[in-house]
Amino acid sequence: MPVFLDAAAPDFETRFAALLGAKREDSPDVDAAVAKIIADVRARGDQAVIDLTARFDRIELTPATMAFxxxxxxxAVEAVSPEDRAALEMAAERIRAYHVRQMPADQMWTDPDGATLGWRWSAVSAAGLYVPGGLASYPSSVLMNAIPAKVAGVGRLAITVPTPDGVVNPLVLLAAQLAGVDEVYRIGGAQAIAALAYGTDTIAPVDKITGPGNAYVAAAKRRVFGKVGIDMIAGPSEILVIADADNDPDWIALDLLSQAEHDESAQSILIADDAEFGQRVAAAVDKRLETLERRAIAGASWRDFGAVITVSDMAQAAALSNRIAPEHLELCVADPVALAEHTVHAGAIFLGHWTPEAIGDYVGGPNHVLPTARSARFSSGLSVMDFLKRTTMAQMTPEALRAIGPAAERLATSESLEAHGLSVRARLDHLNR
Amino acid sequence: MPVFLDAAAPDFETRFAALLGAKREDSPDVDAAVAKIIADVRARGDQAVIDLTARFDRIELTPATMAFxxxxxxxAVEAVSPEDRAALEMAAERIRAYHVRQMPADQMWTDPDGATLGWRWSAVSAAGLYVPGGLASYPSSVLMNAIPAKVAGVGRLAITVPTPDGVVNPLVLLAAQLAGVDEVYRIGGAQAIAALAYGTDTIAPVDKITGPGNAYVAAAKRRVFGKVGIDMIAGPSEILVIADADNDPDWIALDLLSQAEHDESAQSILIADDAEFGQRVAAAVDKRLETLERRAIAGASWRDFGAVITVSDMAQAAALSNRIAPEHLELCVADPVALAEHTVHAGAIFLGHWTPEAIGDYVGGPNHVLPTARSARFSSGLSVMDFLKRTTMAQMTPEALRAIGPAAERLATSESLEAHGLSVRARLDHLNR
Structure with missing residues (x-):
C-alpha cells in the first residue's frame, strides 16, 4: 500500500516531511574496492583492464579486441529489425533537433569605457560515456548522452559497455552508430571509468565522463572527479503526477507505474484535488499490477515509496510540488501551461493529457537524464552545456585602463596584493609619461 | 629558480609532462574532523554552531547575535574610506553589467509533428556564500559570488564570514551590501557550511553554496554536495602569459608575480618565442622580488612552480597552452585576437598589452572565480548559470502522439519496460477508438 495523505489533515506536515526525507536507496560501500581497481588500472593499464574484465565479465580480451x-x-547492427531501427532513428533525429537549439552563443562587446568584453564557448575535446550492460543496457540512454556531446562538438566520443559472457545489445551499438560515437570498448565497471579518466596504451584519456551505472561505477566517477569532469550521480527515478478528476485513472496509473517499474527504489507520487479520484487511480494501479511483466519491481516501489496526496486546490499542489522538486512532473490538468508557471523546481515537465512521461524517455526530444533526489532545486538535466565550457575574454585599451585601472589598483591595495596593483600601475605610469 | 624549458630540446616532452603533473598542494586530510562537525551541527543546530565558534574563533555568540x-x-560600512567605496562601487557596477548579459533565454516552439517543446530557466531559491576570514577575506570575492546570484534572481542570499576575535573586514560588509546580500552571519569553517546546508533554528537552509575556503571548508562542501549544490573546489591560482619580445619585461614580471603572491602553491608560467626575452623577464621577477611586500610567498611560488618556456613560434605556444589549460591566460602579442582563436582551453583570456590579469580580478567585469588545475578542459568559471537551473518542457497533442507515440512504444518494448509502452498505448487506443 502506498501512503495516502490529506493536505488538510492535522498530521499532514509531519507525514509529508517524512515522505520527503525517506531514504530510498542504501548504496553498498564499495569505495575501498573501487580505489583498488582505479590504482590497478593506473599502474598496469591495459593488462589491469584485461584481468578485471576476465574476472567480472568472464571474457578474455587483448588490447586488439578491447574495442569493437x-x-x-x-x-551486430545488421541484426536489428527494421521497426526497431526506424524507432531509434526517429528518436535520434528528434533528440538532435531539440539539443541543437541549446547551443549557446558567443558574445563580444565594447563598453563605454572602451573595454572589449565577452565570452566564447568551446567543446570538451574528448568525452567518455558509460553504458551499463545486461538488463539496464538502454539504447535510449546512449542517444541521450551521446547526441548532446556530438551536438556540442566533442571531437572524440568513446563508449564503454560491459559484455558479460560476451553478450551485447545490438541496439546499443546501433544507437552509438546513429549518434556518431567514435570508439566502443567492451569493458565496464570501475575499471572502465579508470581507463577513461587516466588512459591506457589502448584507450586515450578523456576530459569528461557521463552516463549511468551501478554503485561501483558511481563510486569510481566520484573518485575521478577533478581529474575529469563528470555529470551528476543519479539516484533512483521519480515521478510526480498532478491530476484533476477529469482524467482516465488507468492512464495516470500507467504513468505512475512507468517510473515504478524501473527500480524498487523508484518513487511515484500522485497529487489530486479529489480524494475519490486518488482512490480510483490507486485501484487502477493495483489492477495493472496483476499482469505487468515487471510487477515484482513496480509493486515493491509502489508499496514502499508510492504516495497519493489529496489537496484542496491546484495552488496547494504546486506548492507541494516545489518542495518535492521532482525529476519528472506530469501536469494532467485543464490548463497545464498556467499551472507550470507555479511549479518552478522540476527536472522536466510534461504538459497535459497527451504527454505521458514515457514520451520524454524516448522520442520527445528533451533529455531523459534528469536531476533526482530533490536536486532539481539547484541542478538541471543533461544538455549540450555539459560538453561545453566558457572562456571569458577581456581586452583593455589605454583609455579603458586609464578609466578603470585606478579602481583595480585601489582594491588590490585594500586586499594587500601589491603585485596586482603594481601590474596596473606600471602600465598607467607608462601612459602618463 | 623557476624551470627553464626549451620546446626544441630533446628532453622537453619529459620535462613539460613533469611540469603538468607536478602536485602543488598537499591538502591535509581533515575529512574525519569535518564529518564530526557536520554531524554535530545537524544534531544540535544553533548550539553546536555557537560552541564551535567559541572554540575556533574565540567569540561568544547567541542565536540573536549570530547575524550582523x-x-x-x-x-562598519560608515568606516570605509570614500576612495575604497568608489572603487568597490565601480567594480560592483561593472561585474553586474557583465553578468546581466549571461542571462539565458527561455525557449518554446512547436515542431512539425505538433509537439510543443522547450525549456525554462529559473533561479535557485536560496544560496549561501562562504567568505573566508582573516587575510584571505577579499571583498572582491564577495562581489564575484554574490552579484551573479542576485542577477540570476536568487531570492535569499546568505553570507557566512568568520570573525576571529571579533575582527571583521568592513569592506566585506560593504561588498555584501552593494551586492544585495540578505543575511550575513559571523560564523565560519565546516560549521558554517553545515548550517547553510542543513539549517538551524536561526539559519534557514539554502539550496546552493559557493565561495572559497580552507581545507575544512572544501571538505565540508564536498560532504554536503548532493544535499545542496556547490560550485567548484578551487585549487591554487595559476597564470600563463604568452608573450613575444615586444613587451616590457617588467610588466610581464609583475603579471607573473600577481599570481605568485596569492599563495606558495600558485603557479606562474611564461611562454615566449624569444629565449633572451624570457631571461629578461626572469631577471625582472628577481628584481621585483627584492622589494615586494609578499616576497616570501611570491618567491616560494616562483622558485618551486614557476616556469619559462621558449617556443619556436606562437602556434607551438598555443598548443602548449591547450595542454596546460590555464586558469588565467594573458596573450601579450601583436595580434592577441588571432592567437586566442587557437587557445581553446582556458578559464579567462586577457588580450594584449593593456590587460593585466589584475584588471580581471577586480573591475574588468568577467568573474574571477575560475577553473584551476587543468579543469578548464571541461569546466567554466562562476556565472549566473551556477544559480539557475533549467526545466525542460514538452506538450503533445493527439496528432503529435499519433506521430511519435508508436516509436516510443516500440523502444519501450525493446527495453522491456512494459508500463512505459502501455502508458502511450492506452492513449493511442483511445484516439483510435
Whole structure:
C-alpha cells in the first residue's frame, strides 16, 4: 500500500516531511574496492583492464579486441529489425533537433569605457560515456548522452559497455552508430571509468565522463572527479503526477507505474484535488499490477515509496510540488501551461493529457537524464552545456585602463596584493609619461 | 629558480609532462574532523554552531547575535574610506553589467509533428556564500559570488564570514551590501557550511553554496554536495602569459608575480618565442622580488612552480597552452585576437598589452572565480548559470502522439519496460477508438 495523505489533515506536515526525507536507496560501500581497481588500472593499464574484465565479465580480451571493430559493429547492427531501427532513428533525429537549439552563443562587446568584453564557448575535446550492460543496457540512454556531446562538438566520443559472457545489445551499438560515437570498448565497471579518466596504451584519456551505472561505477566517477569532469550521480527515478478528476485513472496509473517499474527504489507520487479520484487511480494501479511483466519491481516501489496526496486546490499542489522538486512532473490538468508557471523546481515537465512521461524517455526530444533526489532545486538535466565550457575574454585599451585601472589598483591595495596593483600601475605610469 | 624549458630540446616532452603533473598542494586530510562537525551541527543546530565558534574563533555568540544587525553593518560600512567605496562601487557596477548579459533565454516552439517543446530557466531559491576570514577575506570575492546570484534572481542570499576575535573586514560588509546580500552571519569553517546546508533554528537552509575556503571548508562542501549544490573546489591560482619580445619585461614580471603572491602553491608560467626575452623577464621577477611586500610567498611560488618556456613560434605556444589549460591566460602579442582563436582551453583570456590579469580580478567585469588545475578542459568559471537551473518542457497533442507515440512504444518494448509502452498505448487506443 502506498501512503495516502490529506493536505488538510492535522498530521499532514509531519507525514509529508517524512515522505520527503525517506531514504530510498542504501548504496553498498564499495569505495575501498573501487580505489583498488582505479590504482590497478593506473599502474598496469591495459593488462589491469584485461584481468578485471576476465574476472567480472568472464571474457578474455587483448588490447586488439578491447574495442569493437567496425566489422563487428556492422554485423551486430545488421541484426536489428527494421521497426526497431526506424524507432531509434526517429528518436535520434528528434533528440538532435531539440539539443541543437541549446547551443549557446558567443558574445563580444565594447563598453563605454572602451573595454572589449565577452565570452566564447568551446567543446570538451574528448568525452567518455558509460553504458551499463545486461538488463539496464538502454539504447535510449546512449542517444541521450551521446547526441548532446556530438551536438556540442566533442571531437572524440568513446563508449564503454560491459559484455558479460560476451553478450551485447545490438541496439546499443546501433544507437552509438546513429549518434556518431567514435570508439566502443567492451569493458565496464570501475575499471572502465579508470581507463577513461587516466588512459591506457589502448584507450586515450578523456576530459569528461557521463552516463549511468551501478554503485561501483558511481563510486569510481566520484573518485575521478577533478581529474575529469563528470555529470551528476543519479539516484533512483521519480515521478510526480498532478491530476484533476477529469482524467482516465488507468492512464495516470500507467504513468505512475512507468517510473515504478524501473527500480524498487523508484518513487511515484500522485497529487489530486479529489480524494475519490486518488482512490480510483490507486485501484487502477493495483489492477495493472496483476499482469505487468515487471510487477515484482513496480509493486515493491509502489508499496514502499508510492504516495497519493489529496489537496484542496491546484495552488496547494504546486506548492507541494516545489518542495518535492521532482525529476519528472506530469501536469494532467485543464490548463497545464498556467499551472507550470507555479511549479518552478522540476527536472522536466510534461504538459497535459497527451504527454505521458514515457514520451520524454524516448522520442520527445528533451533529455531523459534528469536531476533526482530533490536536486532539481539547484541542478538541471543533461544538455549540450555539459560538453561545453566558457572562456571569458577581456581586452583593455589605454583609455579603458586609464578609466578603470585606478579602481583595480585601489582594491588590490585594500586586499594587500601589491603585485596586482603594481601590474596596473606600471602600465598607467607608462601612459602618463 | 623557476624551470627553464626549451620546446626544441630533446628532453622537453619529459620535462613539460613533469611540469603538468607536478602536485602543488598537499591538502591535509581533515575529512574525519569535518564529518564530526557536520554531524554535530545537524544534531544540535544553533548550539553546536555557537560552541564551535567559541572554540575556533574565540567569540561568544547567541542565536540573536549570530547575524550582523543592519545597524552593525551600517556602522562598519560608515568606516570605509570614500576612495575604497568608489572603487568597490565601480567594480560592483561593472561585474553586474557583465553578468546581466549571461542571462539565458527561455525557449518554446512547436515542431512539425505538433509537439510543443522547450525549456525554462529559473533561479535557485536560496544560496549561501562562504567568505573566508582573516587575510584571505577579499571583498572582491564577495562581489564575484554574490552579484551573479542576485542577477540570476536568487531570492535569499546568505553570507557566512568568520570573525576571529571579533575582527571583521568592513569592506566585506560593504561588498555584501552593494551586492544585495540578505543575511550575513559571523560564523565560519565546516560549521558554517553545515548550517547553510542543513539549517538551524536561526539559519534557514539554502539550496546552493559557493565561495572559497580552507581545507575544512572544501571538505565540508564536498560532504554536503548532493544535499545542496556547490560550485567548484578551487585549487591554487595559476597564470600563463604568452608573450613575444615586444613587451616590457617588467610588466610581464609583475603579471607573473600577481599570481605568485596569492599563495606558495600558485603557479606562474611564461611562454615566449624569444629565449633572451624570457631571461629578461626572469631577471625582472628577481628584481621585483627584492622589494615586494609578499616576497616570501611570491618567491616560494616562483622558485618551486614557476616556469619559462621558449617556443619556436606562437602556434607551438598555443598548443602548449591547450595542454596546460590555464586558469588565467594573458596573450601579450601583436595580434592577441588571432592567437586566442587557437587557445581553446582556458578559464579567462586577457588580450594584449593593456590587460593585466589584475584588471580581471577586480573591475574588468568577467568573474574571477575560475577553473584551476587543468579543469578548464571541461569546466567554466562562476556565472549566473551556477544559480539557475533549467526545466525542460514538452506538450503533445493527439496528432503529435499519433506521430511519435508508436516509436516510443516500440523502444519501450525493446527495453522491456512494459508500463512505459502501455502508458502511450492506452492513449493511442483511445484516439483510435
Amino acid at each position: 571493430s567496425p566489422e563487428e559493429i556492422a554485423a | 544587525s543592519p545597524e552593525e553593518i551600517a556602522a
